[in-house]
Amino acid sequence: MADIELSNVRKRFGDVTAVDGVDLTVEDGEFLTVVGPSGCGKSTTLRLIAGLETVTGGRIRIGDRDVTREDPSDRGVAMVFQSYALYPHMTARENMTFGASTAASESVTDAEVRERAEEAAALLDIGELMDRTPDELSGGEQQRVAIGRALVRDPEVLLLDEPLSNLDAKLRIRTRAELAELHDEVGTTTVYVTHDQTEAMTLGDRVAVLDGGELQQCAPPQEVYDRPANRFVAEFIGDPAMNTAPVRLDDGPGDYGPTASWAGGEVSFPSAGDGLPGGTDGYLLGVRPEDLVPDPDGSIAMAVAVTEPLGDTLLVRGDVGDAEWTAKAAPTANVTPGETVTLRADRSRLHLFEAGTGEAVLHAIDADPNGRSESPPSDGTELTADGSGRD
Amino acid sequence: MSASIDTNLPYDSSLGAYLLLAPTLVVIGLFLYYPTVQTLRFSFFRTFLFGQRSQFVGLQNFTTLLTSAAYQHSLAVTFLFAGAVVVASLSIGLFVALLLHEVSVAESAYLVAAIWPYALPTAVAGIVFLFLANPSVGVYTVAVESTLGVDVDWFTDGPQALAVVTVAAVWKQIGFNVIFLLAALSGVPESLEEACRLDGVGRLAKLRRVYLPLISPTLVFLVVMNTIFAFFGGFAFVDLMTQGGPSGATNLLIYKLFKDAFEYGNLGLASAQSVILFVIVAALTYVQLRVSDERAHYGA
Numbered sequence: 001m002a003d004i005e006l007s008n009v010r011k012r013f014g015d016v017t018a019v020d021g022v023d024l025t026v027e028d029g030e031f032l033t034v035v036g037p038s039g040c041g042k043s044t045t046l047r048l049i050a051g052l053e054t055v056t057g058g059r060i061r062i063g064d065r066d067v068t069r070e071d072p073s074d075r076g077v078a079m080v081f082q083s084y085a086l087y088p089h090m091t092a093r094e095n096m097t098f099g100a101s102t103a104a105s106e107s108v109t110d111a112e113v114r115e116r117a118e119e120a121a122a123l124l125d126i127g128e129l130m131d132r133t134p135d136e137l138s139g140g141e142q143q144r145v146a147i148g149r150a151l152v153r154d155p156e157v158l159l160l161d162e163p164l165s166n167l168d169a170k171l172r173i174r175t176r177a178e179l180a181e182l183h184d185e186v187g188t189t190t191v192y193v194t195h196d197q198t199e200a201m202t203l204g205d206r207v208a209v210l211d212g213g214e215l216q217q218c219a220p221p222q223e224v225y226d227r228p229a230n231r232f233v234a235e236f237i238g239d240p241a242m243n244t245a246p247v248r249l250d251d252g253p254g255d256y257g258p259t260a261s262w263a264g265g266e267v268s269f270p271s272a273g274d275g276l277p278g279g280t281d282g283y284l285l286g287v288r289p290e291d292l293v294p295d296p297d298g299s300i301a302m303a304v305a306v307t308e309p310l311g312d313t314l315l316v317r318g319d320v321g322d323a324e325w326t327a328k329a330a331p332t333a334n335v336t337p338g339e340t341v342t343l344r345a346d347r348s349r350l351h352l353f354e355a356g357t358g359e360a361v362l363h364a365i366d367a368d369p370n371g372r373s374e375s376p377p378s379d380g381t382e383l384t385a386d387g388s389g390r391d
Numbered sequence: 392m393s394a395s396i397d398t399n400l401p402y403d404s405s406l407g408a409y410l411l412l413a414p415t416l417v418v419i420g421l422f423l424y425y426p427t428v429q430t431l432r433f434s435f436f437r438t439f440l441f442g443q444r445s446q447f448v449g450l451q452n453f454t455t456l457l458t459s460a461a462y463q464h465s466l467a468v469t470f471l472f473a474g475a476v477v478v479a480s481l482s483i484g485l486f487v488a489l490l491l492h493e494v495s496v497a498e499s500a501y502l503v504a505a506i507w508p509y510a511l512p513t514a515v516a517g518i519v520f521l522f523l524a525n526p527s528v529g530v531y532t533v534a535v536e537s538t539l540g541v542d543v544d545w546f547t548d549g550p551q552a553l554a555v556v557t558v559a560a561v562w563k564q565i566g567f568n569v570i571f572l573l574a575a576l577s578g579v580p581e582s583l584e585e586a587c588r589l590d591g592v593g594r595l596a597k598l599r600r601v602y603l604p605l606i607s608p609t610l611v612f613l614v615v616m617n618t619i620f621a622f623f624g625g626f627a628f629v630d631l632m633t634q635g636g637p638s639g640a641t642n643l644l645i646y647k648l649f650k651d652a653f654e655y656g657n658l659g660l661a662s663a664q665s666v667i668l669f670v671i672v673a674a675l676t677y678v679q680l681r682v683s684d685e686r687a688h689y690g691a
Contacts, residue, residue, distance in 0.1 A: 052585050073591025085582035089604040098600065099590025153590070 002063030002156040003028045009058035018044040020213035031190045033204030041213035042193045078155035082162040084146040086134040092145045093130040100152045120148040160192045231358035243325040247285040260285045264321030265300035267345045286351035292327035298344035433662035452663035469644045473621035479561045484568025492576040509566025517631035520559040549640025552633045559628045575609035611683035
């Protein structure tokens with residue numbers, strides 16, 4: 001096992017910059033998930049670590065070795081491909097042993113490789129499938145063989161490129177849990193690329209969010225969710241996405257922090273003294289859908305366009321000021337499309353971003369330990385149904 | 392039941408359908424089946440005046456051939472030529488295809504260069520090669536004489552003549568093989584290639600254990616096509632370059648039967664040779680396909 005360090009890693013394909021100055025450290029034994037939208041450079045980053053692509057700039061270190069210019073086979077990495085990349089003419093056993101026995105013959109004997117393959121097969125519960133060829137295996141079984149092949153290599157680093165994306169939804173959830181268990185058992189440093197934020201959040205010790213080839217944030221899942229570093233992360237992580245609106249900041253009432261107001265309503269941050277200048281524009285308010293509750297005393301007005309019952313919750317979508325917002329209401333909430341409802345925001349869960357750069361300025365969760373107020377400020381100006389706020 | 396089928400027929404009677412098929416059937420019948428049947432028939436006859444008069448002789452043409460030293464020599468030369476052409480054009484074709492598969496700069500230029508000889512008509516290729524390898528003025532001659540120290544004189548030296556004709560045929564056929572092999576190699580998923588790179592699988596192991604099994608259906612097809620080419624396609628080179636000589640060293644079956652038929656006017660004997668050649672090629676093809684059924688990997 002080994003840690004990984006990427007220092008200012010860049011990769012260009014012609015005029016396209018796929019990875020743009022990524023600094024990233026993966027601790028020994030850590031499970032890091034890399035998530036981002038299509039084309040964000042996450043797979044390229046993984047392939048750079050694997051050595052399947054060469055960096056345009058920057059350095060990559062695995063353990064105590066600089067592997068920036070080393071061949072893939074010398075890096076001590078094993079990779080599970082999205083397509084599994086199993087040799088179609090070989091049995092599962094041959095698939096698992098072929099690479100390890102042809103490559104590492106000087107350090108590992110064939111007998112050891114075979115033994116490892118049997119161990120991996122037992123671990124992955126595919127012992128009975130070892131004599132079958134890939135076309136005789138289901139997608140899930142092929143995936144296990146692919147993981148088994150990676151384990152037989154006994155790698156220092158395990159790289160997985162969207163390994164669950166070819167599985168159906170049910171199998172994906174089961175395999176996800178099994179992957180987590182597997183990592184607990186073998187403890188190999190793992191980098192896991194996915195576009196699925198649920199996978200990223202559930203599997204990762206830490207989640208690295210990429211966009212436009214740049215690392216946006218790398219932190220434990222809850223941290224990424226609670227304290228998104230910028231607007232992109234805030235809107236990318238979480239489903240439905242975080243609601244945002246450009247707001248004006250003013251000094252809040254009494255002990256409260258600044259008040260954000262816009263055409264859709266106004267909310268006050270829980271504590272004062274966070275050094276934000278009052279009376280200024282240029283900020284974005286962020287509120288997650290689950291932090292919005294229909295409440296007659298609420299200070300945000302939403303013209304409801306659609307309601308989507310999910311069983312355990314009711315998604316309420318509509319216009320708040322100029323923005324389209326979503327609220328997660330209780331399934332029993334009495335909301336119908338066409339009406340205007342007032343919503344109350346959990347003030348301890350508000351976020352504030354700089355409008356221009358999108359950088360996070362304030363997460364209410366950090367603002368004041370005593371500020372976790374569930375009720376709106378008593379002197380908060382009521383909103384009228386047409387959504388106009390106070391001046 | 393028949394009524395429901397009839398309603399699906401595009402014509403009232405089958406006459407219309409036959410009329411549409413007629414041109415094709417006439418062409419195939421006139422130029423393929425009729426000559427085939429005639430060849431088979433002629434092989435049992437002794438013919439005079441280019442087949443104007445003939446006399447049934449049973450299997451005599453065949454026994455004459457199989458006991459003739461000249462024919463046995465031609466048979467041996469043909470097998471030698473065919474074996475060399477199939478093995479060399481496939482191995483060199485595979486080597487070139489692998490290089491082209493890996494190259495990432497000016498791929499099209501290399502590809503055109505590799506398949507260009509195949510694009511030439513055989514007659515043109517033969518004449519070009521005749522000049523290139525001419526014992527007195529050929530460009531190749533100088534190179535071969537200076538590097539190998541051989542006195543190039545294939546106008547009189549039998550083995551040299553056979554070698555030159557073989558090289559010409561291989562040279563012509565490589566492009567054909569490269570096209571198909573390159574297509575087959577492109578069909579091998581890139582992720583398999585990458586899996587090999589991650590595992591540090593060497594080039595030879597990769598070729599033997601990954602590429603060859605995966606392109607084996609194409610290889611089988613090419614072995615069959617190259618065999619057919621080797622038995623029938625050598626004609627133009629021999630005709631243009633050696634006329635079967637010197638002293639029968641390049642007298643391939645296909646050339647010998649041409650000469651027997653159209654130079655010596657012995658259609659019966661030539662037909663018998665045609666039948667034998669056909670049987671040889673058909674048998675070889677059958678064997679190749681049977682073997683490939685067991686060996687080739689036809690993936691899912």
